[in-house]
Amino acid sequence: FLPSARVEAVLQSGRREFCGVLQFHEGQALSGTQKLLFLPTAKRFPRVRITTSQAALLKDKRLVVVVDDWPEDSAYPVGHYTQILGPIGDRETEAKVVLIENDIPFYEFSAEVLGCLPQEDWRITEEEVAKRWDLRDRDVCSVDPPGCKDIDDALHCRELPNGNLEVGVHIADVTHFLAEGTAMDKEAQKRATSVYLVDRRIDMLPKLLTEILCSLRGKEESLAFSVVWEMTRKAEIVSERFAKTVVLSRAALSYEVANQRILDTTLTDGVTVGLRHLMALSKLLKQRRVDNGALELASSEMKVKLDLETGDPVSVARYETFPTCSMVEEFMLLANVQVAAKIHSAFPTHAFLRRHPAPSEAQFEGLLEALQARGLPRLDIRNSKALARSLDACCCDSDPFVNTLVRMLTTRCMQQAKYFCSGYFPYGEFHHYGLAAPIYTHFTSPIRRYADDIVHRQLAAALGILTLSEQMTDKAHLHELADNINYRHTQAQYAGRDSINLHTGFFFKGRVERCEGYVVFKRENGIAVFVPKFGIEGVVWTKPTTGGGGEAASKKRDRTAGLRVFDKVEVQLSISTDESSRSALTIRLVDDSTAE
Numbered sequence: 211f212l213p214s215a216r217v218e219a220v221l222q223s224g225r226r227e228f229c230g231v232l233q234f235h236e237g238q239a240l241s242g243t244q245k246l247l248f249l250p251t252a253k254r255f256p257r258v259r260i261t262t263s264q265a266a267l268l269k270d271k272r273l274v275v276v277v278d279d280w281p282e283d284s285a286y287p288v289g290h291y292t293q294i295l296g297p298i299g300d301r302e303t304e305a306k307v308v309l310i311e312n313d314i315p316f317y318e319f320s321a322e323v324l325g326c327l328p329q330e331d332w333r334i335t336e337e338e339v340a341k342r343w344d345l346r347d348r349d350v351c352s353v354d355p356p357g358c359k360d361i362d363d364a365l366h367c368r369e370l371p372n373g374n375l376e377v378g379v380h381i382a383d384v385t386h387f388l389a390e391g392t393a394m395d396k397e398a399q400k401r402a403t404s405v406y407l408v409d410r411r412i413d414m415l416p417k418l419l420t421e422i423l424c425s426l427r428g429k430e431e432s433l434a435f436s437v438v439w440e441m442t443r444k445a446e447i448v449s450e451r452f453a454k455t456v457v458l459s460r461a462a463l464s465y466e467v468a469n470q471r472i473l474d475t476t477l478t479d480g481v482t483v484g485l486r487h488l489m490a491l492s493k494l495l496k497q498r499r500v501d502n503g504a505l506e507l508a509s510s511e512m513k514v515k516l517d518l519e520t521g522d523p524v525s526v527a528r529y530e531t532f533p534t535c536s537m538v539e540e541f542m543l544l545a546n547v548q549v550a551a552k553i554h555s556a557f558p559t560h561a562f563l564r565r566h567p568a569p570s571e572a573q574f575e576g577l578l579e580a581l582q583a584r585g586l587p588r589l590d591i592r593n594s595k596a597l598a599r600s601l602d603a604c605c606c607d608s609d610p611f612v613n614t615l616v617r618m619l620t621t622r623c624m625q626q627a628k629y630f631c632s633g634y635f636p637y638g639e640f641h642h643y644g645l646a647a648p649i650y651t652h653f654t655s656p657i658r659r660y661a662d663d664i665v666h667r668q669l670a671a672a673l674g675i676l677t678l679s680e681q682m683t684d685k686a687h688l689h690e691l692a693d694n695i696n697y698r699h700t701q702a703q704y705a706g707r708d709s710i711n712l713h714t715g716f717f718f719k720g721r722v723e724r725c726e727g728y729v730v731f732k733r734e735n736g737i738a739v740f741v742p743k744f745g746i747e748g749v750v751w752t753k754p755t756t757g758g759g760g761e762a763a764s765k766k767r768d769r770t771a772g773l774r775v776f777d778k779v780e781v782q783l784s785i786s787t788d789e790s791s792r793s794a795l796t797i798r799l800v801d802d803s804t805a806e
Contacts, residue, residue: 227274228255229307231298231791232265240266247286248275251307251792258289270791272296272303274310298791301521304712305407312705314405316412319397326394327418328387334431339456345436346458349480350380352426353538356464360404360411360420361427362655364434364459365541367484367491374448375441375487379545380457382424383433384656385666388415390679399691402698404658407709408514409521413658420657428462435653435666437545445494450548452673469532489533492540499543503595503646507624508617512745514713523717528745542654543645549669550651554640556672559633560683562664562692563651566627566642568594573623576731580775581616589620594646611742612776615728618740628696629661631688661695664688714746715785715793723783724800729773737770739781739797748797750781770799 230250234240244265248258258275262268272295280287295310296303309316345366352364366378388395398414405412413420426432436455440448460481463471471482472489500506515525554561574591581588587604590596601620606612624644629652632640642650653669656662664682671678681687723744731738736751752770773779780800785793 225276226313227276227292227310228252228258229272229274229295229310231270231272232260232268233257234265234269238265240269248273248289248291250275251311257286259284259286260289260291262291268294270298272298272307299793301409301716305410305709308407308705308708308712309405309412312701312708314412314701314705315401316405319416320393322393323397324416326389326392327416328423330418330422332423334433334456338433341454342433343436343451343453343455345378345380345434345438345455346431348376348378348457349484350378350426350457350459351461351463351468351481351485352428352459353463353465353468353485353534356466358462358464359425360413360657361425361459361462362657363538363542364426364457365484365488365538366457367487368480369487370440373443375443375491376438377441377488377491377541378436378438379541379654380426380434380436380455381545381654381662381666382426382657383435383454383666384415384419384424385435385663385670386433386454387419387423388663390667390682398660398663399694402660402695403702405702405705407706408523408713409516409709414660415657424657426457426459426462428459431456431458435656435669437548441491443490445491445498452549452552452669454670454675465532465534465538468534468537472534485534485537488541489537492537495540495544496536499540499646500598503593503598505594505598505620505644505646506601506617507621507644508614509621510618510740510745510747512710512714514710514717516713523713526714526717526744526746528742543647546651546653547645547647547649549653549665550647550649553651553665553668553672554632554649557632557668557678557683560685560688561632561651562629562661562668562688563632563640563649564627564629564642564661565635565640565650566644567625567639568641568643569624573625574620577616577619577623580619583774584776586612586616586776589616594643606776609778611728615730615740615776619730626696626700629692629699631685631692633685634689659695659699660691664691711795712793714744714795718783718785718795719793721784724780725783727779727781727797729775729777729779732773732775737773739779741781741783741797744783746783746795748783748795750797750799 228250230248233247233249243261243263245259245261248260258277260275273291274293274295275289275291277287277289295306348366348368350364350366352361354361362382364380368376370376401414404414434455434457436453438451442448468485471477472485511529512526513529514523517524550563571591578589589604590600601617604613604616640649651665652659652662653665656666667682670676725741725743727739727741729737730740736749738747738749740747782798782800784796786796787793
């Protein structure tokens, strides 16, 4: 039985913009009025017929097209172009395609929004300092990726007379400048997140805030919202304080430089000693989380390095991590957990939180079958603690990298974490499965996430610093905010991945690379292969996606039929161009490749 239905009315138009190119045939005339087919970049959308007298102008250009109608007697919808983005293959043009296709707002901030900013020569006044906890005597520093300009967070640690440690997590006090209900606040609500592409950043807030007034820059005083604990040397919390503060960052360090300072035994300055204490505490905090069932998963995310002068990609590789990455992460997680508990205790029905539901057994079905076929230990998915332990045991003696692959594939079995209003779920469903935390939120990145700004306001209200507006206590309004933020967060992730794919295409243009890969998925018409050297994944097609294939495809299917997930293969990487003039990474099995 298949249920049927009828469309009664269209309440809101789903009209959207599509990026792509016009299809021209060899020798086709470019003068006069013509009907041409528009090929969307995203293959899941149909071709669109447009009528134009500007064929010569539009040839070899990326366009933006909207659909006007789809006549019943037409195989294609009809539409018109609204923008010429630029020449095909141009770096700026292709970046615009990534942003438009992922519905990322990237227009300039309006005069009304910029009018909400303080003067560029704004300074912290003594009157403001008097309202806050003055922590300028602490050896505060930030630890971030190299070149980071929008510095949300900083840390400090110092020894107390009783032998315990004072640990501080200091977060940019964005809401001091971002008043609720202003044009800038409404724009930040709409954008919801900053978007990070390989060669640019699309800010949620104007640059004066993101890089100057809010950013916790080295050697400068800043306003912060801090969580400060007294801890034992075993990372047990003795006391806790939330406060608006003033801090002076002694240094803005990269993960690598911070790690080098920790290891350099000749350094005994306050910042370095504090970093060593933080590192020791973070290891204890992490082990405690893991013991409680927190998952240690892996990502296939890669980094594209650009030439500083030309902007051309010079390398593609998996992200390099340092122990300091985990160190910072542990204290950010702890602050988020503690703030979540604080705002929920103050506002049980309208705290803005983040939950991560447990995955279903069906989501693991393919991975469990692949493990069984390889004779690898079965994953225990009863709960996160059991899964964490079974991931540790899921190893291949002949190839240690298999465990990393299993963790990568486990990540893909997970549901997405989502923001929500506490009044919509019982407490038992607040749980964050991946972190094994009963309650969680985001507090530590207010420069680039609007969710954190909501939480900052709620924490300030919980401390009696301000009174929440009617909207901030309205469950329905908070639910709408959460929906938009969840959508924008997902689109930002997609845009980031598309940008990496775009620049990977630029990097491999004119190159052919042979390297080792692993089968990570099998499908009817191909196998997905992950290449650790570059952190790249792609499909080796065993027959054309549109059918057919002939004898050559049959031979290829024969060669891949015996392959299993986790098998090691040698592949060739190169770039090909599809009919919409988009460059795409092509992966071939070496024994099936043409000699090059």
